[in-house]
Amino acid sequence: MTPTRDPPPPSTHRGARVRGTVAACLTLVLVAARAAAQEGEPAGAADSTEVAGTLRVFFDCHGPYCDFDFYRREIPFVNYTRDREDSQVHVLVTSEQTGSGGRRFTLDYIGREDFTGLDDRIDVATRANLASEQVMTQVASSLQLGLLRYVARTPQASGFDVSYEPGPGTEGGVGPATPGTDPWNFWTFRVRANANLEGDERTQFYRLSTGVSANRVTEALKLELSLGGSYNESQFELEDSTTVTSIRRNFEFNALDVWSLSDHWSVGARGNAEHSTFSNHQLALLLAPALEYNIFPYAESTRRQFSFLYAIGVRHFRYIEETVFLETSETVPVHSLTASLSVRQPWGGSYGYVEFTQFLNDPAKNRFEVFGGIDLRLFRGLSLSFNASGSRVRDQINLPAGEATDEEILLRQRELATGFEYEFSVGFSYTFGSIFSNVVNPRFDRF
Secondary structure, eight states: OOOOSOOOOOTTTTHHHHHHHHHHHHHHEEEHHHHHHTOOOSSEEEEOSSSOOOOEEEEEEEEEOOHHHHHHHOOOTTTSSSGGOOEEEEEEEEEOOTTTTTTEEEEEEEEEETTTOOEEEEEEEEEEOOHHHHHHHHHHHHHHHHHHHHHSSSSGGGGGEEEOOOOOTTOOOOOOOOOTTTTTTEEEEEEEEEEEEEOOOOOEEEEEEEEEEEEEOSEEEEEEEEEEEEEEEEEEOTSOEEEEEEEEEEEEEEEEEEESSSSSEEEEEEEEEEEETTTTTTEEEEEEEEEEEEOOOGGGGTEEEEEEEEEEEEEEEEEOOTTTSSEEEEEEEEEEEEEEEEEEETEEEEEEEEEEEEEOOTTEEEEEEEEEEEEEETTTEEEEEEEEEEEEEEOTTTTTOOOOOHHHHHHTTSOOOOEEEEEEEEEEEOOOOOOOOOOOOOTTTOO
16 A cells, blocks of 8 residues: 555565565555445444544554564654644554564554544564564554554545555465474474673673573463573672682572463463572472453453462472571462452553562461552643652561671672562653654764
């Protein structure tokens, strides 16, 4: 789809297959929407009366692949507003990772003013290992498809030409993958490694980390396996020319198996093995089955989730140093209850969780954690955000006996005794001036 004025140069990363599929869909959507308008029957709940002026769009996207400049360049035929109150269409973009390592984007179109009640939703699934530009190009192609039903009701519709270019494999179409058609049987593997070196004349910092994961995710079953570790070393030269060295090591294995019981219920189990010099764990093991209930259907997870998860299991510890309770190893039964909330709506978003963990053999040893945040659009141009977290800590059975040295405290070499932890942040933003934000000018961005 291109306006009749001279278009910008096409992206060199788009393939014929994407162009063909998008062009075909553009043809169907534009013809159907314009036909509905001509017949006097709305293609949605809104009136089919033609709306004057260029379509005004509020692009609401936060997180990965939300480069606003990119989308403004790719879709230049609408006016982008800086506030949703000035828009005719509010486009809310949310996403979550898929089992194969890609992402599933949900594009919600919320009609406003003349388009009130004319809402729509498009899901876009992208593959793993795509460059960011390729992912955003695929999202932009679907984004403009959804905007067509609104553009078709404005004078802009007469300024568009629709062309169709068949792409390879478009005749028969391709159905969803099955274990029989997927040579990997839905398994996805990832290997990573990182090395960091930083220093100056008197200090040096090393960090090495590595990991491998194997995941298999379907609608009925989710299986995740991961193995990773890190090594951190810091060296400091003091005034008397002596050198202080701090070393922290951590290795961890995680396994998660989840079965889907219904649109609201899931059951599963988690296993964990860890070695941590900071936490005084020579070896820490966990095995715990769990049950989860989500008030909203899991299909709505990109927009809203409110779930309760109960887990009960056993933990075994073998310590590097004898603990304050004179233990070198112990096995304890444990259970936990977690309630978590995540909501993303046009007014903003909220997220948080409450978790209670307790040792069943000694109920006095427990931990209560709470975290919450909210982003609010109060009124035109003004947004406010709050984030807060806190923990009541009564379960530090792993602490080494004896007092921590000044060196261990300053270099964070070991976990310290505490009764609570907390964090709080607040922020706001207020924008005023021109309601439009179409122009992209990247000059001196790094100056």
